[in-house]
Amino acid sequence: MTADLPLPGLAETPTAPNQAKADHRGHRERLRTRFLEAPEALPDYELLELLLGAAIPQKDTKPLAKALIKRFGSFADVITADAEDLKTVDGVKDVAAATLKVVREAAIRLARAPVINTSVISSWDVLLDYCRTAMNTLPTEQFRLLFLDRKNTLIADEVQQTGTVDHTPLYPREVVKRALALHASAIIMVHNRTCRRPISHSIQ
Template sequence: MGAGADAKPHYAGHRERLRARFLKAPESLADYEVLEMLLFNAIPQRDTKPLAKELIEKFGGLSEVLNAEEARLREVKGVKDRAVTELRLAREAGLRLSQSKVMKKNVIGSWTALLEYCAASMAHNPTEQFRILFLDRKNHLIADEVQQKGTVDHTPVYPREVVKRALELNASALILVHNHPSGDPTPSTADIKMTRQIIETAKPLGIEVHDHLVVGKGRHASFRTLGLI
């Protein structure tokens, strides 16, 4: 006798066991298993374990998958609109959780959380991105804005535009942040020159540049720590 029309797919039991493991000890799951679960709702009609493993292998890790460009995700067979949406949703939820730990708080006193947020939002970007953290007089973060996006190794930054935006927000201080897609956070000569131009433009208007952070993969560089500010 053939299986009934409402018979569960062969992987249903595996999904139930994985969910139970997750609820009991989420830290016990491997990265591919977390990704597998993220894909459950997006791809209900097939076993998502092979796809999760393929994505991890292609991009190098869970963070890299979540930060991958949509076009590159779609290069993997089986990744369609719903899967892309689920992955983007997971990334956005993680970023908002990280951001909540620093927004409207004294970032100088929450430096570790700030570094974690910057790493989560920028470390795996395939192109350079320049963002500015705007602070009030109590060093509370009042705005976090991406100012410019560039190519693999260059982002155009205009000091007057940076300072103009600070004045619009009534910010008293700035923390500059950008990423190096190469993974090496060592500041370049151009980075140093641009930072000094922003400092020179901001200082007469009473706006201080607290630091410039360069985010790499698993590492970061601080201009202030390096004595460049």
């Protein structure tokens, strides 16, 4: 007895896995199109979904994106979370964590670009925006030093200390030592609990 054959002209019904893959690809393409047309219209979880899709191309990343939002609170909170904390969420491995952290570093560098090679005193609002971008959402306290030359141009931007959730040590001797090594004429000291008004000191 011969096996039944499909009727002529009718294709076989796709298997469930194949159909799922096709639906997944179609969804991601539609999401990408929506982003290119109106990026500001995407909710936080869909923006994360696109990012995670670059790191995990073979997987539907919507559930993972929603899990991250539920765990951390918002897109900004996810991006600024510590890499090890990100990996506590099931499905986030090294590649996904690194992809998310790249976005934060890109934001910091974009904010810093207008400050480089310009007088920071004459671009105070730009400097404040950069400090907020780099420090406001950090989970622990941080003390950052901005070293300036005689023209108040930024010559170095360094994290002097990273502390706990409510404490950051400051060692004046190390600050002065570093300033002398860089031949800095002034220092702007920024703490993320008070980054609305950075403290500026000239070196005599």
